Amino acid sequence: MTGVHGQVLGHVVRRSVEAYSDQKAQEDMNQFFAQHQLPGWAVAGIALYAIFFAVALASIRYTIGDVIATLMMVETPKTETITTISEPAKSADPDAPLEKEDYLLDTETVTIRHEPVTKTGRSTMRHMVKHAGSFSRWRGLSVSFVYHLCVGAVLSLVPRHQPLLQGAVSTLATVMFSRIHMTWTHVLISMPSEKTWFRRMPSRKMQRNVLLPSAVYAAAQQLTIYMPMLLAVVLGLHRVNHQQLVHEFTKADRVVYAVKLGACLLTAAFVALTVLLPASVTLTRIEASMLPEEDEALVPFDRTFDGKVVPAIVGGTGCVSFVDAWRTVDRKVRFRIVKIYAQLFTMQTIIVILGMIGLAAFAVGIKHIQSGH
Structure with missing residues (x-):
């Protein structure tokens, strides 16, 4: 659901713990402020500026990359079948033979497929606000925070200079807290509930169905991170520093x-x-296929996945299989998901650039003020 950026909060928690325990990093920061002799208001301004842009980036990432993308993944557009019945036209010729009473009726069946609610990010947002309230763009934020906090706390125990061990522990932590992740998905795709997310956690028996998919997802995350890093090492990019480049x-x-x-x-x-x-x-x-019956879906959603889901009451697993979960995704849906992630990347890049420009302008302003004194 969360893609490469899905472990941002966990990454922040892990790095925060490491930074706090890194004495050299603290000394470098103190030395920087001592050399530039920044006044207290300037330090506070930089901190508030950084917090503002960090919150903006996190908010956009969560709304688009988690909430909207998840709804796109599970929606099944509504279809209607309309059957029209018409009688054969009667002849105007008075000498025409009489029609039998059991004449055949002309029938015509038309299937109408409605436009998906999640066709665009904007249409998805309008639908969420209309049916789940103005704060629906941050729905499930509390359970998301708990999930990433748990994963990040486990990863913080692993030395950062052991990437293979970090990857293995990250996969293990994702599987360990898969119940919380499934609860997060259920909160995202369902209408607002009076129950707290903790009371909506699925049973451990249901968790068995997501152990393998969670492990595959976590392994895919690590592969996406470490494959380009491995290529960078092969190409020798790790030996290039800023001084050489400039x-x-x-x-x-x-x-x-x-x-x-x-x-x-x-x-x-x-x-x-x-x-x-x-x-x-x-x-x-x-995870969505195991949404409880009493929870109403926020978007049109086929719980049977084209009849692929066999209920547990008749001996099935009660969820869609690993292979059918991907095969039942329409190509248009896949394209929309890729498109929304591309939009997210573009928006985040623009915000980062604007933030750097603003920070540079802020630094120039401080320099001018200090030189004026």
Whole structure:
């Protein structure tokens, strides 16, 4: 459901713990402020500025990358079948033979497929606000925070210089807290409930159905992260520092460096589209197939997945299978999901650029004020 950025909160928790325990990082920060002699109001302004843009980025990521994308993954557009019955036209010729009383009726059947609610991000947002309230764009935020806090807390116990161990522990933590993740999905795709999310947690028996999909999803996340990192090591990018790039590299060297960096980014994008996206959609749809009957879905949603779900009461698993969860996704839906993630990436990039420009302007303003004194 959450894609590459889905573990942002967990990553923040892990890095915060590491930064707090890193004495060298604290000394470097203190040395920076001592050298520049920034006044207290300037430090407070920079902190508030950073917090503002961090909150803006997190809000956009959550609304688009989690809430809207999840609804797109599970929606089944409504279809209506209209049958019209018409009598054969009577002849105006008075000498025409009399028609039999049991004449055949002309019937015509037309199937109408309505436009999906999640056709665009804007239409999805309007639907959410209309049926779930103005704060629906942040629905499920509390359970999301708890889930990523739990995963991040487990990962914070692993040394950051052991990436393979971190990947294995991340996969294990994702599987461990899969019940909370499934609860998060149920909260996102259902109408507002008077029950707290803790009371809506599925049983441990239901959790068994998502252990494998959760492990595959977590492994896909790690593959998306470490494949481009491995390629960067093979290409020697890890040996290049800022000093070399700015002062020692020629124009040709910088072009080669940019090509290698672009190859790493393309590798990440390719793995995300071909491995991570199917794993994320599959996990979300399996979790959605186990939405309790008493919970009303926020968007049109076929709980049977074209008849693929066999209820547990008749001996089935009560959820869609791993393979059918992906096969039952329409190509148009897949395209919309890719499109919404591309929009999210573009919006976040623009915000980061604007934030850096604003921070630079703020720094120039402080410098001018200090030089004026």
